[in-house]
Structure formats: structure tokens, C-alpha cells
Amino acid sequence: MIRRQFLARTLSAAVASLLARGVLAQHAGHSMHGMEGMDDMPDMPGMHPAKPVAAQPESAAAALAPADALPSGAPLPALRVLRNESREPGLFRATLVAEPAQHPLLASRPTTFWQYNGAGADSTQGPVTGPLIDVREGDTVEIRFINRLPQPSTIHWHGMPVPPDQDGNPGNVVAPGATRVYRFTLPAGSAGTYWYHPHPHMMSAEQVFRGLAGPVIVRAADDPLAGFPERHLFFSDLKLAADGSIPANDMMDWMNGREGQFVLVNGARRPRINVKEDERWRLWNACSARYLRFSLGAGQRFVQVGTDGGLLETPREGLTELLLAPGERAEVIVRAGSVPSQATLTADVYDRRKMAMPEGSLPPDPAHVLADVAFQPQPIGEAGAALRAIPATLRTIVPLPAPVARKSVVFSEAMDMTAMHHSGASVHGMPAGMRFMINGTSFDPKRITLTSRRDAVEEWAVENRTDMDHPFHLHGTQFQVVGRERGGVVTPEPLLAWRDTVNVQPGETVRIATVQKMAGERMFHCHILEHEDLGMMGTLRVI
Ligand code: C2O
Ligand code: CU
Ligand code: CU
Numbered sequence: 001m002i003r004r005q006f007l008a009r010t011l012s013a014a015v016a017s018l019l020a021r022g023v024l025a026q027h028a029g030h031s032m033h034g035m036e037g038m039d040d041m042p043d044m045p046g047m048h049p050a051k052p053v054a055a056q057p058e059s060a061a062a063a064l065a066p067a068d069a070l071p072s073g074a075p076l077p078a079l080r081v082l083r084n085e086s087r088e089p090g091l092f093r094a095t096l097v098a099e100p101a102q103h104p105l106l107a108s109r110p111t112t113f114w115q116y117n118g119a120g121a122d123s124t125q126g127p128v129t130g131p132l133i134d135v136r137e138g139d140t141v142e143i144r145f146i147n148r149l150p151q152p153s154t155i156h157w158h159g160m161p162v163p164p165d166q167d168g169n170p171g172n173v174v175a176p177g178a179t180r181v182y183r184f185t186l187p188a189g190s191a192g193t194y195w196y197h198p199h200p201h202m203m204s205a206e207q208v209f210r211g212l213a214g215p216v217i218v219r220a221a222d223d224p225l226a227g228f229p230e231r232h233l234f235f236s237d238l239k240l241a242a243d244g245s246i247p248a249n250d251m252m253d254w255m256n257g258r259e260g261q262f263v264l265v266n267g268a269r270r271p272r273i274n275v276k277e278d279e280r281w282r283l284w285n286a287c288s289a290r291y292l293r294f295s296l297g298a299g300q301r302f303v304q305v306g307t308d309g310g311l312l313e314t315p316r317e318g319l320t321e322l323l324l325a326p327g328e329r330a331e332v333i334v335r336a337g338s339v340p341s342q343a344t345l346t347a348d349v350y351d352r353r354k355m356a357m358p359e360g361s362l363p364p365d366p367a368h369v370l371a372d373v374a375f376q377p378q379p380i381g382e383a384g385a386a387l388r389a390i391p392a393t394l395r396t397i398v399p400l401p402a403p404v405a406r407k408s409v410v411f412s413e414a415m416d417m418t419a420m421h422h423s424g425a426s427v428h429g430m431p432a433g434m435r436f437m438i439n440g441t442s443f444d445p446k447r448i449t450l451t452s453r454r455d456a457v458e459e460w461a462v463e464n465r466t467d468m469d470h471p472f473h474l475h476g477t478q479f480q481v482v483g484r485e486r487g488g489v490v491t492p493e494p495l496l497a498w499r500d501t502v503n504v505q506p507g508e509t510v511r512i513a514t515v516q517k518m519a520g521e522r523m524f525h526c527h528i529l530e531h532e533d534l535g536m537m538g539t540l541r542v543i
Contacts, residue, residue, distance in 0.1 A: 064240065064242060065241060066242075066261075069106055069242075072269045074271055076273050077266045079126075079131065079215060080125075080132065081132045082214075083119075085119070090138060090139055091140050091142065092135045092140070092141045093143075095118060096214075097116070097117045097148055098114060098115070098116055098147055098149050098198070098207075099114070099146075100113070101128070106243075106244040108243065108244055109245075112245070114207060114212050116196075116213075126267075127266045128236075129213070129215070129234050129267045132214065132216070132232065133214070134217050135217070136186070136218065137189070137219065138186060140183070140186075141184055142181060143155065143181065145174060145179065147175065147177065152173035153174055153203070154168035154173055155199075156168035156169075156198065157184070158195045158196060158197060158327065158473075158475075159194040161190055161518075162184035162476070164522060165520060169199065169475075170523070186218055190309075191218045191223065191310045192478075193215070193216075193306065194308075195284055195286055196213070196214050199523070201533070202430060203533070204529050205258065209237070209260075213234075213236060214234075224311070224391045225280055225331075228280035230282065231280070232266070233265050233284070234284045235284060235287055237258065237289070239258060239260025240262060249429065254430060254434060255355055256355055257289020257290075257326070257529070257530045263290065263370055265370055272372050273371050273374070274373075274376055275334060275336050275377075276377065276378050278333060278335050278387075280331060281332050282329065283322075284329050285325065287326050288326060289326055290365070291326065291469070291503075292324045293322070293350040294321060294324065295347075296345055297346070301318045301320055302319050302322075303317050303318075303390060304322060304331070305394060306329075307328075307495075307499050308330075308501060311394040312394055313395060313396065314392065315333070321348060325469070325501060327501040328499070328503075337377055339377070346367050347365075349365065351365070352364075352468060353468040353506055361467070397496045397497070399480065403513060404456050404457055405456055406461070407452070408460070409438060409460055409462045409463065409538070410438065410439050411462070411463065411464045411470050411526065412436075412437045412465045415433055430534060435534070437536060438537065442534070442536070443537040443539075447539065448521075449539050450541070452540055452543070453542070453543060454517065455517060457513060458513070460512050460514055463509040464505060464509075465507075466506060468506060469505050470504055472504050472510065472524070472527075473525055473526070474522070475500075476522040477516055478499060479500065479502075479512040479513060480493075480496065480497070480498065480513045481493040482511040483510075484508055484510050484511070485508065486505065486507055501527055516540070521540065521542070523538070524538050
């Protein structure tokens, strides 16, 4: 507590100074941030609106589009699918172009996104969400990336076991106008729900919030749930100005991670989903910073069958909620039931302890309706509806053997008053002096943070010494969470699962078992993209 108050006081002084210098163009609006989405959810008990904490220009607060500016209630858009240009079996060859694309969201003026498109695709058709890459274990994937952005970029294959030099590391950028080919082969056992997004240092947050992110599905030949119809829900966040533009990050966005007034599902606000039979849903949290605590209402139970890295060993039955931190994915089975009913897919109240100005924490994020769901079960046996059982064992997950080495990763934060007061203290629009660190330092591309041996099982203790949640993400492999420790209480992980992203609460240490199979450099970082850009990232050298 003392640490946070000290931090918050220094911050507010520095912010006042920055505002006075006019360094930050659009700082305000965030004090009401906690109330956004309330139109969707009028009577949430226990919700306290954030009190405005600093004198702010009213015009700036009014500059965002109202929370009902985007239409809702349209059918859930289908994802675009990236076309395979190869006819060779086992080879998936395609082109991804990152380029500006206009979508007429508001009547006044079209919104310019940055968007991934397939070769020759009409970028105005279909959702902003990058096209789905749908491939199989054993496939060789060859993606020609054309960068038509005004910035350098990369494509990072989040969660996938691709060679380090093909993984879109910040050190391997593709210049504006340039092209490169990413090539990798998907090993057996890699079936899962992944995604791709840019990873240039200090520009990842902006490129993602302007629209660059897309889903990947790797399928197994022996998928025990292949019989279920699939539904894909790719969640992204949009902060939209009243004039239709996508504004730059303000100080609060940098500090807490950006959350816009809209959560989009496959690019649409609050779409309608009709469920006629039991379905397998794949969920992606591709938001920069928003935590999604999924619920279909207290009466609507669902079954979790998968995490980031594919199926669980045993299904988790009877869930009424599931938290996905930014970057995380899950697979769930949603039952149609036996009688027609309605539900709302909601991101429930979650307190990630966002920092407030001038001190303390903001109230928890309010609930946010994501989609309306209508269950219209078809009679079994008629019209093609089938009763499908979920196998008691989905696959075998062998716990990683005892570690041969240990690593420690510590998240911390600090504010440097001198740097923040320095005029022109801003790189890529990022505030100087606001430091998010790993093991006491901010990211330096020239520094190796940790070194591991190839094929050596390690236990990493990831400790959060800040006062807010941070999702830890490690490239190049899937890991197993072993247990969590907080205030001296150790909780072994009840779930045997493959993940690449795990939330770490303030004061918590999460232990993971991990092994890297390829030599080279791998990133690990907080997946709140603003924190990543501000340096809460390290490099692992695998030898
Ligand atoms: Cu999804 Cu290093 O990122
Ligand atoms: Cu990643
Ligand atoms: Cu963070």
C-alpha cells in the first residue's frame, strides 16, 4: 500500500507537469473510464462509479464516441479465412498484408484501421480481425508478409512452437514497404488455439490497437471433439474518438493498459449468437489490456475443454465463469439445452487493481455485455442435431519431469520524476520515466536477461511485486503451471494444462515448468501491451 501511494503521488505530480507542458494531447476522459459500458449493464449491484480525480478539460472527456455509437445486435460475423495458395499436401502457403483499411463505423467519417488481409482481398468486406489461419499438425506454413504500414513491424506467432528466427522477434523487424517470408513446420502435439500479432519494440501496442491481430487454429488428426460444430469468438478492444479516428494512448492508457469503450467480437459490437445444438467455442482474448471474466449467467453452465496450447486432459464441467487475461485463449463446450432460452455473454466485474490518480486504485472494471445468445435447441435426431458426448479423457498430458534449473522473474514498477519532468520526455508517444520492469530493468534489445539450455526442464518463479495484475507470457513453448503462492499460502495448480500466458496477481508468485526445444532468442513479457512496450519484457537466450 505504501509503495502504491508513493508511486501514485509522484505520478500525479509528474502528470500535472506533463499536462502543463502540453506533452500529452489527450489525457482526460480516463477518470470516467471505469463507467464505460454501463449502458450495456445498467443495474449492476456493488458498482461504484469512479469519482473524477483531477481537473480535466471537458472537451477531452467528450471526445470519445458514445458507448452506443456502434450498432449492436447483428449476427456474429464469421471470421475471414486466409486462403491457402498451395496445392501441395502438407504445405500451407499464403500472403498476409498489413495495411491501412477504412471501415465506415460512424456516419460522420470512416475509421482507418491497420488490418491484416490476404493477397488481393477486399479489405472493406468482413471484420477487421485478421483472417483465420486454419492448419493441421505436420503442416509446413509459409506466410509471405508484406508491410504496407508507415512503421516497421513483425508477425509474432503467439504460443506456437516456431523457430526463434521465424517468430517475429522485435529484433527482426520488416521495414515499411518490405516483405519477408515466415516459414515453420507444426510438430505433432501442437494442436491448439493461437493467434498472430505485431511485435516491434515500443510499437506493438499501437499496431494491435489499430487493428492488427488474427487467429490461428492448429488441428489434430485425432481430435476427440471434431464432431462438435465450432464457433470462433475473437475479442478485441476499440477506443474510438467521436470523429471516427482511433486516438493515441493517453497517460492512463500507458499506465494501466488501454481499454476502449468497445469490446468487439469478430470486429462487431454486441453481436447476436444463435445456438441450435451443442457447440465448441474457441475464445481469444486479443485485447491490449482488458481482462475478460466470461459468464453466460449463473444458470448457464459450460465445460472448459482447452487452454492456450490445446485440449485439457480432463474436461472441467459445470463452470459458470472463466477468466481470460489479455493474450489467453480457451476452448469451451456450450450446451444448447432442451428448451429455448436467452443468455448474455458477459465479461463480469473483475478487479485488476488499476492505478488511480492521484493515488490508490480505480474501482473494479464494470461488467460488459459481449454478445446476446439465443438457445434454440433442435430436437435430437431431427434436422441433423446430434447428442454429442464429451469424452472423460480428452488426451494425455504428461507432467514435465523435475526441473534441472530454476529461474526467477520479478515484475516491478517505478516512476522516475526527473525523467518525467524533462521536457519532450516522450518516445513514440510513450511517457518517459514510467517504468515497468523485469528483474529490476526495463527491456534493452542488447541485453540477455536469462539463459537456458535447450531441452532442459526448468521451473520459473514469476513474482509480481507491483500493485496490479500482469499477465506473464513466454514465447516459443507451452508451459505447465505448477502452483501459486501468495502471502505464504501455496496452492498447487489443480489443472494439468498447456499454456503460454498466465495471470499473476499483485503479491503472487506463479511457478511454471517449462522447456525450450530450439536454440535462439525468445521474448518473455507482460501481455498488457503498453507495459510490454514500456519495457516489461526480457530476452531468454536458449543455447
Ligand atoms: Cu502475444 Cu510476445 O506476444
Ligand atoms: Cu507470444
Ligand atoms: Cu503489465
